[in-house]
Amino acid sequence: MLDLVAWLRAHPDLLLRTGGEHALLSGLSLLIAAGIGLPLGIALTRQPRLAGPVVALVNTLRTIPSLALLVIMLPLLGTGTAPSVVALVLYGLPAVLLNTMAGLGGVPSDIVDAARGQGLAPAQVLARVELPLAAPVILAGLRSAAVQIVAAATLAVFIGGGGFGELISAGMGLLDTPQLVAGALAVAAMAGAAELGFGWAERMATRRLGPTAP
């Protein structure tokens, strides 16, 4: 414990740099996963025929272990940040996509019918009715994607992507337990922060749907 504190005091720069890399890697990956998963999920709920095959494909993607996904990137994209981001996007995408589709699919059809019947245009039905009602489920998808990505980003070190994984792998190689533990705790803290942040947003979105106005 004291060793850990001593290590942290001795290496603030290293902690900051790997933390920055880890946050950038995870944040960028989540952003891209959301940027693909949200519109794709919306489009697929409008094209139910394509939804089946895509969901099957995405579920297959889910069964590939995160380390395997990273290693697959090596021959394709080489090493560094870019292949790490691609792998992490693929890793986080299923949760975003499937929850977007589940959330939109769970909007009661009579509410959508009433919205169309009152004269909302298709984009207005989506923006003013479907997305607000699906928001809790979509945010839950973003939450699990964020946690998964932050955790998996630890492995990016194996293909030269940097991040907290550096501390862990160096700690293991040098048998430097404080460094190893510092890296593990840092990952856990970042994942926890993502969990809390999205969990809060999810609760706010759910409350908006409750019997009393927020």
Place this chain on the structure above:
Amino acid sequence: MIRLEGVGKHYPGAARPAVDGIDLLIEEGRTCALIGPSGCGKTTTLRMVNRLIEPSSGRIVVAGRDVTAADPVKLRRGIGYVIQGTGLFPHLSVAGNVATVPRLLGWDRARIAARVDAMLGLVGLDPALFRDRRPASLSGGQRQRVGVARALAADPPVLLMDEPFAAVDPLERGRLQREITEILRRLRKTVILVTHDLDEAIRMGDTVAVMRDGRLVQHDRPDQVLAAPADAFVAEFLGSDRALRRLTLLTAAAACRSGERPPEGAPEVPAEASLQVALSILLGSGAEALAVVDGGPRPVGTLSLAAIRALAAGLPDPSGAVARSPPLV
């Protein structure tokens, strides 16, 4: 005015059309109750009027305009729409729900706020108490009132209702049927009301249109449909007690011989009571005739069992008890 001309709908892959060449005219300011067994095509017919379903054939004219040539989104803003589950937006307040169409039409805030309050008052909800509440905190009847307020908010000339009160408990349903009918008459809305409840059709419809297997089999005033069903199907659908039901449409005052002095000791019946009530009093008391009273010093006339019988049998009605309205298409 709503006019359907040879309107049909054949869903892709279906063996036969869901709606099969319907001609129907609903005069301005009238309510047409569209009734028939489940699956006969009522909802499909209704939803073709606001183009939620595209007709496969025929023409639909609403307030003089052919809806099949209109932009569906704009068209719907001018047609009120009320459905069974209300379809209220759970994430919006009552006011936000009622304001839906005025907002789409770009009214300014003050006008919308005033309109929301006026609409809530109209449907019997105190704006101060209900404006900021969420649909989830309302009773079934209150939600349906909000649904009607939302549909009427931009003052559309035409209103479409699909089994609006089916999910409301019976006591509140009766109240809603009376109040909403009164509102729709007063505002002179042209209405299609889909229902599978015969009592609701009779209570709310100026006319009743009976459908079977996608076809319109009869369209007439409720008393006419009850008195003279077009065929055996309609007769069976209306039930063997249709003669008694028909008596609910007529008042004692309209059927009595006014000025005639009732027999000594005849039981009394209020002038505005229905003939069904009058008949019940006659049967219960064993009397041959009733004194029709209106609170004045003397009875206004005499209502005999024979007169009720004659009316129930659909005989020519000398007193003109059944209000005449223009012929129907």
